[in-house]
Amino acid sequence: MSLVLDEHREYLSDEARLSAFRRAIEEVVKPGDVVVDLGSGTGILGLLALRSGAARVYALDNGGLTQLEREIFAANGFADRVVCVKGLSTRINLPELADVVVSDQIGRFGFEAGAVQYFADARRRLLKPSARMTPLRIDLCVAPVEAASLAGEIDFWRQSPQGFDFAPAHSIAINTGHPTSYQPHQILSEPSIIASIDLTRDCAPVLSGKAACNVRRRATLHGIGGWFAALLSPSVTMTNSPLSGKKIGRRAVFFPLHPALAVEPDDCVQIAMKIVPEEKLVSWRAAIFDKNGRQRARFVHSTFLGMLFCPEDLQKARPDFVPKLTKWGEARRTVVDLCDGRRNVAEIEREVYERHRNLFASPAEAAVFVVEVMVPYAYEDRNI
Ligand SMILES: C[S@@+](CC[C@H](N)C(=O)[O-])C[C@H]1O[C@@H](n2cnc3c(N)ncnc32)[C@H](O)[C@@H]1O
CATH class of the missing domain: 3.40.50.150 (Vaccinia Virus protein VP39)
Structure with missing residues (x-):
C-alpha cells in the first residue's frame, strides 16, 4: 500500500x-x-x-x-x-x-501508458461527439544522447558477476527502453518530433517517423533519448524534456545504440522509429553520417528483441495449439461456473474446496483462490 x-x-x-x-x-x-x-x-x-x-x-x-x-x-x-x-x-x-x-495516461515517451487506446475507446463509448479532451495531442521527441553511466549499467551484463556468464541478458538490455533523467549537456543535438499522436481522432496502429539530428559537440553517442511534449489544452503544454525549464518531474527514456560511437560536431544521426502503441513495441534504427555524408555506423534495435519470451508460452499461443486445462485451470472454471447469481461466496468457497481438495492445504487457501478469481469479474446489480 x-x-x-x-x-x-x-x-x-x-x-x-x-x-x-x-x-x-x-x-x-x-x-x-x-x-x-x-x-x-x-x-x-x-x-x-x-x-x-x-x-x-x-x-x-x-x-x-x-x-x-x-x-x-x-x-x-x-x-x-x-x-x-x-x-x-x-x-x-x-x-x-x-x-x-x-x-x-501519457507515460515517459508519450504513448506507453495507453493514451491512444484509452482515448479511442472513450471517444467511441463514453464521450459526446463534441467532447473536449485533455490532452489533445502528444508529440514524441528524440535526440541523440551521451549517457555513460546508463551504458555502463547495460554493460554490467557482460562483466561476468561471480565469474558466471550473463551475456544473454545483454541483448535484452540493449533492446529495451530504460527510464532515466538527463542533464541538458547529455543531449547532443536539437530534439526532433519523431511522431505525433492526435488524441481527438483515431490513430494509425503503427506510428513511424524519421529525424535527422546534427551533433553539436564531440561526444560518445550511447543512444537515443525519448520524451514527450503534450498539448493539454489549446494554450497549455506539458513536457518532461530535459531541455525545458518548466519540465515536469517524470523521467525520460534511453534507447541504447550499441556499441557506443565517438561522434564529432556536424555528424548527422539519422533516426527512424516505429511504434506499435497497442503492443508497446518500439523499433529504433540509427545511421550516423560524417559531415562529408559518409556513413560511419548503423544500428538496429527493437523492444521485440528485448522481450523476456518464454518459448513454452509462445507455443501455447500458436493457432494450431489445442489447449487442455490444468488442475488449476479446472479449479478456476469451477469458480466461474459457480458464480451463477444464486450461490453466495461462502457456498462457492466450500464447494471449490470440496471439489479440488488436492490443490488446497486448507479451506482458507481455497477461499483466497476463490476471491482472487471471482472479484475482477463479479458484479452486484447497480447503475454502472
Ligand atoms: C499516472 S497515474 C495518474 C493518477 C491521477 N490522474 C493523477 O493525475 O495524479 C495513472 C492512474 O491510472 C490508472 N489507470 C491506468 N490506465 C487506466 C485505465 N485504462 N482505466 C482506469 N484506470 C487506469 C492507474 O491505476 C493509476 O492509478
Missing part, C-alpha cells in the same frame, strides 16, 4: 505537472460539464475539474485507491458530484455521455 501511496504522493508533489493540468482544466472544463477522469488515482484531475465548475465527475481507476478517492472527494465537499468506479476504463459503461475527458 505504501508503494502505491508513495507513487501518488510523487504525482501530487510535481508542481509543474499539476500547474499545467490546472491551467488546462480551467481552460477546457465549463460550468455544468460532465467529466470523465480516466485513470483518476487520488482524484486530483477530477478535483480540479470540479473546482472549474464540473457538474459531475466519473472517476475511473483500475488500481486499489477507489475507496480512498471517495473519501478524498468527500473531504473536499464533492461527494455528491462524483461517481468513483473501480475498473479499467475500457470495461466500464457510464449512464451518460461526458463533455470532457481528463487524463495523464
Whole structure:
C-alpha cells in the first residue's frame, strides 16, 4: 500500500505537472460539464475539474485507491458530484455521455501508458461527439544522447558477476527502453518530433517517423533519448524534456545504440522509429553520417528483441495449439461456473474446496483462490 501511496504522493508533489493540468482544466472544463477522469488515482484531475465548475465527475481507476478517492472527494465537499468506479476504463459503461475527458495516461515517451487506446475507446463509448479532451495531442521527441553511466549499467551484463556468464541478458538490455533523467549537456543535438499522436481522432496502429539530428559537440553517442511534449489544452503544454525549464518531474527514456560511437560536431544521426502503441513495441534504427555524408555506423534495435519470451508460452499461443486445462485451470472454471447469481461466496468457497481438495492445504487457501478469481469479474446489480 505504501508503494502505491508513495507513487501518488510523487504525482501530487510535481508542481509543474499539476500547474499545467490546472491551467488546462480551467481552460477546457465549463460550468455544468460532465467529466470523465480516466485513470483518476487520488482524484486530483477530477478535483480540479470540479473546482472549474464540473457538474459531475466519473472517476475511473483500475488500481486499489477507489475507496480512498471517495473519501478524498468527500473531504473536499464533492461527494455528491462524483461517481468513483473501480475498473479499467475500457470495461466500464457510464449512464451518460461526458463533455470532457481528463487524463495523464501519457507515460515517459508519450504513448506507453495507453493514451491512444484509452482515448479511442472513450471517444467511441463514453464521450459526446463534441467532447473536449485533455490532452489533445502528444508529440514524441528524440535526440541523440551521451549517457555513460546508463551504458555502463547495460554493460554490467557482460562483466561476468561471480565469474558466471550473463551475456544473454545483454541483448535484452540493449533492446529495451530504460527510464532515466538527463542533464541538458547529455543531449547532443536539437530534439526532433519523431511522431505525433492526435488524441481527438483515431490513430494509425503503427506510428513511424524519421529525424535527422546534427551533433553539436564531440561526444560518445550511447543512444537515443525519448520524451514527450503534450498539448493539454489549446494554450497549455506539458513536457518532461530535459531541455525545458518548466519540465515536469517524470523521467525520460534511453534507447541504447550499441556499441557506443565517438561522434564529432556536424555528424548527422539519422533516426527512424516505429511504434506499435497497442503492443508497446518500439523499433529504433540509427545511421550516423560524417559531415562529408559518409556513413560511419548503423544500428538496429527493437523492444521485440528485448522481450523476456518464454518459448513454452509462445507455443501455447500458436493457432494450431489445442489447449487442455490444468488442475488449476479446472479449479478456476469451477469458480466461474459457480458464480451463477444464486450461490453466495461462502457456498462457492466450500464447494471449490470440496471439489479440488488436492490443490488446497486448507479451506482458507481455497477461499483466497476463490476471491482472487471471482472479484475482477463479479458484479452486484447497480447503475454502472
Ligand atoms: C499516472 S497515474 C495518474 C493518477 C491521477 N490522474 C493523477 O493525475 O495524479 C495513472 C492512474 O491510472 C490508472 N489507470 C491506468 N490506465 C487506466 C485505465 N485504462 N482505466 C482506469 N484506470 C487506469 C492507474 O491505476 C493509476 O492509478
